[in-house]
Amino acid sequence: MKNSFRGYIEDRTMGDASNMAPELAKYLFENGGTIIITDVPKGTDFGIDLKSWNTGENFKGMKMIPPGLHFIHYRAVNELGELSPRVGFFHIVKEKEILVKKWSKLAEDLDDQEINEEIVMRFKENLKDLDKFLGPYPYDMWKPWKDLTSKIDDNLIERCRPLCGYVRSALELVHCDDASRPRGSQTRKRRHHVMTLEEKEDLLLPDLKPLPGTELRLTQLPDKYYPDDATPTEITQYSLDSSYALNILLKKVKDPVEIIGELQLSFVCFLVGQSWDAFEHWKKLISLICRADRIIPERRVVYVEFLRTLEIQLAHVCEDFLCDIVSSNNFVYHHLRILFSNIESNSEVDGRLKSEAARARNRLTSKLSWDFENLQDEEDDEAPVVVAIE
Structure with a gap:
């Protein structure tokens, strides 16, 4: 069974904000953070913290996010409906913060370029009009996430x-010499020591390392x-x-x-x-x-x-x-x-x-x-x- 963020997110595991106490809902509505992501393709796997959903055509982001640490994540979808590997980022949401991101159709990923401040201000001024396109944060997840x-x-x-x-x-992996291969030079130079199974397996690994910075x-x-x-x-x-x-x-x-x-x-x-x-x-x-x-x-x-x-x-x-x-x-x-x-x-x-x-x-x-x-x-x-x- 699938529910929705008012039809803008096809929900697999989402709790309903209507079950939230009125006082709490009011506080989060007025003081919670907002994430706005433009041009997200339909069917993208989008999530925050411990839950994720498939986006609908009119999805623009999330609202009523409790201030604090969060992990926003997503998986792009191609024309065949196939999902790419997951990507995510940490963000400490401040009270009443509006975080704006833009989806790049060319890269099938979030655009790394910083959003112009004028565009951000425009979203702030029109936040009420965007409200119906924003899904509420599933508050039942907040305590388990904070504990973790x-x-x-x-x-x-x-x-x-x-x-x-x-x-x-x-x-993404790139070729490297043995000296810069993770653990490679250390494993091969050490002698007369206790070698673990992991170290033995490491000797068989190809000379690859993650793309620097990733x-x-x-x-x-x-x-x-x-x-x-x-x-x-x-x-x-x-x-x-x-x-x-x-x-x-x-x-x-x-x-x-x-x-x-x-x-x-x-x-x-x-x-x-x-x-x-x-x-x-x-x-x-x-x-x-x-x-x-x-x-x-x-x-x-x-x-x-x-x-x-x-x-x-x-x-x-x-x-x-x-x-x-x-x-x-x-x-x-x-x-x-x-x-x-x-x-x-x-x-x-x-x-x-x-x-x-x-x-x-x-x-x-x-x-x-x-x-x-x-x-x-x-x-x-x-x-x-x-x-x-x-």
Whole structure:
């Protein structure tokens, strides 16, 4: 069944603004933001935050958008009705703001050129006449979206978003030499270290990199988990406890909790922006945080926020998607078992964090039927394998 923004958006999942409390509807109508997009072709997949719709012939944009952070996204449609990969951008909507964008038919994309201020003023003056062509923001989505993005601020967005301003699910790749290939030179030059499966697979990748300016600028994760002067025994220990590498990562950001904001940003870029690179970064952050042990007591605030954030995120993804296609191993569940085990056995962890972890375990068990019993008993096939590369 399809509803519509008064016939201007063919809605798949949209809530009706008429269900909103009159006081709230009045406030958003008078103070909410407005996005105006001209010349959008019929059938374009247009969305904001967690929902999307197919546009109708008279679609001009959205109104009553709550002030705050939003992710606007779209997928162009060609003459055959085929949709292109998703493109999106972050924008912090201010009260009563009117954001104007123009669709380029030639590029089948939003026009990058800045809209003339006179045109923007003309839209402001005629906003009442445009009202019937604007769809209301689905307010039932606002709280879940805020929960998913609670630690993302404008500084984090400015640091992490692509220089081009748009998050693209399909990046244009260009040829490069091995030295500039992502992780290429590092992987091939390092010797006498623990090589992960990912590093082995990286050796087989072609010499390609994203077109400069289009990639997400997420914090670079440590390329090794141990100091340069570590002995073979210490290398093994550092590989089992990622505290050293996590501490290096946290020193790269102004505030340690900023890494939780980056965890949220990479998740929504994957969930809504359909970015595979963001998904891979999200997984690596989870692995790095969960496999640390020694550092937990001194970074307890990070771990409290991590548990709360991850629990919220897990409500938005299918469990099957988290399973490795070969081993059928759920990587989030596997890493959470490691984290809960570390928290449980670490005598330096305070009682409040232990209690917070226990409550998270119980909620996840109740919602997802995940078994977190016998955390100290590690199965043979889950035990880490350390391989020294000569």
